[in-house]
Amino acid sequence: MELVEAIILAVLAASTPLLIAAAGELVTxxxxxxxxxxxxxxxxxxxCGFAGAWLTGSIFIGALFGIVAGTMMSLVFALMALGLAVxxxxxxxxLTILGVGLSGLIGAGFVGERITPALHLYIPGLTEIPLxxxxxxxxxxxxxxxxxxxxxxxxxxxxxxxxxxLRACGDNHVSAHALGYPVxxxxxxxxxxxxxxxxxxxxxxxxxYTPFFIPGMTAGRGWIALALVVFSSWxxxxxxxxxxxxxxxxxxxxxxxxxxxxxxxQFMSALPYLATVFVLVLLSRARTGGSTxxxxxxxxxxxxx
Amino acid sequence: xxxxxxxxxxxxxxxxxxxxxxxxxxxxxKRYGDFLANDAIDIDIxxxxxxxxxxxxxAGKSTLVKAIYGLIQPSAGEIFWKSQPIxxxxxxxxxxRGIGMVFQHFSLFDxxxxxxxxxxGLDGRESFKDMSARLEQVSKTYGLxxxxxxEVWQLSVGERQxxxxxxxxxxxxxxLILDEPTAVLTxxxxxxLFIVLERLKAEGRAILYxxxxxxxxxxxxxxxxxLRGGKKVETCNPRLETAASLAxxxxxxxxxxxxxxxxxxxxxxxxxxxxLSLAPAEPHGVRLExxxxxxxxxEILGIAGxxxxxxxxxFAALSGERLSKDPGTIVIEGLAAGHLSITQRxxxxxxxxxxxxxxxxxxxxxxxSENALLTGHAASGMVHHGFIDTAATLKTVDRATxxxxxxxxxRDPEAASLSGGNLQKFIxxxxxxxxxxxxxxxxxxxxVDAGAAAVIRQALLDLATAGAAVLxxxxxxxxxxxxxxRIAVMFHGHLSAPLATSEATREKLGLLMGGSxxxxxxxxxxxxx
Numbered sequence: 001m002e003l004v005e006a007i008i009l010a011v012l013a014a015s016t017p018l019l020i021a022a023a024g025e026l027v028t029x030x031x032x033x034x035x036x037x038x039x040x041x042x043x044x045x046x047x048c049g050f051a052g053a054w055l056t057g058s059i060f061i062g063a064l065f066g067i068v069a070g071t072m073m074s075l076v077f078a079l080m081a082l083g084l085a086v087x088x089x090x091x092x093x094x095l096t097i098l099g100v101g102l103s104g105l106i107g108a109g110f111v112g113e114r115i116t117p118a119l120h121l122y123i124p125g126l127t128e129i130p131l132x133x134x135x136x137x138x139x140x141x142x143x144x145x146x147x148x149x150x151x152x153x154x155x156x157x158x159x160x161x162x163x164x165x166l167r168a169c170g171d172n173h174v175s176a177h178a179l180g181y182p183v184x185x186x187x188x189x190x191x192x193x194x195x196x197x198x199x200x201x202x203x204x205x206x207x208x209y210t211p212f213f214i215p216g217m218t219a220g221r222g223w224i225a226l227a228l229v230v231f232s233s234w235x236x237x238x239x240x241x242x243x244x245x246x247x248x249x250x251x252x253x254x255x256x257x258x259x260x261x262x263x264x265x266q267f268m269s270a271l272p273y274l275a276t277v278f279v280l281v282l283l284s285r286a287r288t289g290g291s292t293x294x295x296x297x298x299x300x301x302x303x304x305x
Numbered sequence: 306x307x308x309x310x311x312x313x314x315x316x317x318x319x320x321x322x323x324x325x326x327x328x329x330x331x332x333x334x335k336r337y338g339d340f341l342a343n344d345a346i347d348i349d350i351x352x353x354x355x356x357x358x359x360x361x362x363x364a365g366k367s368t369l370v371k372a373i374y375g376l377i378q379p380s381a382g383e384i385f386w387k388s389q390p391i392x393x394x395x396x397x398x399x400x401x402r403g404i405g406m407v408f409q410h411f412s413l414f415d416x417x418x419x420x421x422x423x424x425x426g427l428d429g430r431e432s433f434k435d436m437s438a439r440l441e442q443v444s445k446t447y448g449l450x451x452x453x454x455x456e457v458w459q460l461s462v463g464e465r466q467x468x469x470x471x472x473x474x475x476x477x478x479x480x481l482i483l484d485e486p487t488a489v490l491t492x493x494x495x496x497x498l499f500i501v502l503e504r505l506k507a508e509g510r511a512i513l514y515x516x517x518x519x520x521x522x523x524x525x526x527x528x529x530x531x532l533r534g535g536k537k538v539e540t541c542n543p544r545l546e547t548a549a550s551l552a553x554x555x556x557x558x559x560x561x562x563x564x565x566x567x568x569x570x571x572x573x574x575x576x577x578x579x580x581l582s583l584a585p586a587e588p589h590g591v592r593l594e595x596x597x598x599x600x601x602x603x604e605i606l607g608i609a610g611x612x613x614x615x616x617x618x619x620f621a622a623l624s625g626e627r628l629s630k631d632p633g634t635i636v637i638e639g640l641a642a643g644h645l646s647i648t649q650r651x652x653x654x655x656x657x658x659x660x661x662x663x664x665x666x667x668x669x670x671x672x673x674s675e676n677a678l679l680t681g682h683a684a685s686g687m688v689h690h691g692f693i694d695t696a697a698t699l700k701t702v703d704r705a706t707x708x709x710x711x712x713x714x715x716r717d718p719e720a721a722s723l724s725g726g727n728l729q730k731f732i733x734x735x736x737x738x739x740x741x742x743x744x745x746x747x748x749x750x751x752x753v754d755a756g757a758a759a760v761i762r763q764a765l766l767d768l769a770t771a772g773a774a775v776l777x778x779x780x781x782x783x784x785x786x787x788x789x790x791r792i793a794v795m796f797h798g799h800l801s802a803p804l805a806t807s808e809a810t811r812e813k814l815g816l817l818m819g820g821s822x823x824x825x826x827x828x829x830x831x832x833x834x
Binding site: 161164165167168171172174175176178179180181294295 | 375376395396397400408410411412413414415416417421424425426429
């Protein structure tokens, strides 16, 4: 029992940054923008988040630093890909390269420093609920927040008019423009939201996961978050399932090594991507019509005026 | 001047009726760089009026309505709405003032439901539930049935247009702009639309109606404004004009009458299709069902039908973009060709002009000479020992330019830089200059202005006169009536038996396009028995 709970908690911790980053990217992609720079925004968020927490001693301010840093990075992307209508794939890749370098620069002075990690929640009444209580309300606040975030994203996309407009931009930007919606403004906001989430997800790593900063500590989680969005077929509900599945694979990989199971760790690391390819194949076979991905995803839009 | 008297008259349903126009533009000008898309246009739209806006492609019709709908800002000039000067910040302001628009290229979202699409066109002041209820009510009132829960990709073109119209009507507009609404409809669907428009007019609304179909304009519209080269040429009563006189005003001169040479002889069968059935390649494609026809040299066969009934699939099967398992289903020049590739079919003497000019007919970012090479490499002596004969490709461009009056900025520009009509003339010219035995052409004059369309139709007729077999797929019944010897109709992947053009009335074709069969005698017997 103890072991099961320990594994569940470890999976939760490993999955949370994936879930937060993927929720942001899902909103970005639903507006029709493909930002491949998640890894770059996350790593800058990690460096700035740690710097903020170390300087002020507050995890909360650290998280805010991460959010702001991720948003700033996404604004670079928005300026290039939306303002100047540059190819989104190239801009996203460039953003990741920029982010990796920038985080090394920002974090150089903090390598080897330690902070007090985010405290675990204790909500009287809720945390004591058997099994579920410890898992949902006994971890750090990020875990709770990530689930609330996904619910919020779902509610926004499917229950609000603004969410409908955002989905419309992702489906057909020409039509959205013809109806008088400010496509580029909406997309910029969606990109910024994605950046804020990626920054927070990055900051989670040094603030809660491991209480120190090392360069390159996101270790490909941004790419897994991107794969996760595709895996979820752009639906928030499936995003949660996918995030915990991918998180579990990460944990399994560590334990498998510890137990000396004869599966190469490289194969385990590749599993999330293999699963994504598998889901894409399933989706395209099961497709009855329409398109699963936002139809305008990754296409450049220049309004005529 | 009545124009400047405030004439707001709160009649029963809040509609405006006055002695001054509902909408008036004075000197409306839109400049793109050096190019004047609209040059000082004055237009008056009155309540209870269907006002036609006519002009060739590039005459400035779309620019004018975009300015009236607030999508673009005019460079100069004024717009008066109920005698008040207005500056529209965007379509939502136009909508809130009572101006609605139905776009030519639908502004719909394929992966959203009908109700969501309608909601996006409204201002969102009511709840989604109230909006859905009102949607049902409006669609019932005007006889435009819609299922609010279906996603748009599942709907036919006619249904999609219904969404656009219902969406516009739900704003209760006093002024409705329709951009070529009947281009995609069957004659029966168009008739239903006219009933709705007449009703809207009777309710006191004004309608601005853009169309290329002059007979339709004469039948429906009270006033017509004609644009040419960005300028207003004339405002007239279309009922007092003839189609020919309207066309003259649009073009600014006589349109060459398309004329078939007398005594055209049909010769041997050059394209034969035997019981061709083919499963669709795409999830929503149409399955071709037992298609058979025979096309002789010197003959033009027209294929009519609403888009999406298998015409694209038939074109792909004939051109060799999709292969048939049974070689005998398609016979070109007496040789079984169902299994042959496009290049092999070209070598047999076939030529193909697809519907989509950019991306299918030509590679948009490649030069015309390179595009000539792309279809001519196998059979037109443009390649020697694997090397491109650049001089020969350029010569093809020059010949096409000369023969078909292709207007372009330089000798060998990129395909995408040509206007639609000129590019189409080039593509048709490129294929005809190869002297094909069989020409398969899809929508030869879609979106092409009257002058260029006449050139292309004449070229097809001349090719048939020279002995080639020509297969024309078109949604424009007037075009088929003008050039085809026989007309068959595609519906749900089936091809009807061809009718001689003289017997193919609009009613008969319309019935076939809607999926009915033409067996009135048998039907009568059945009732009698």
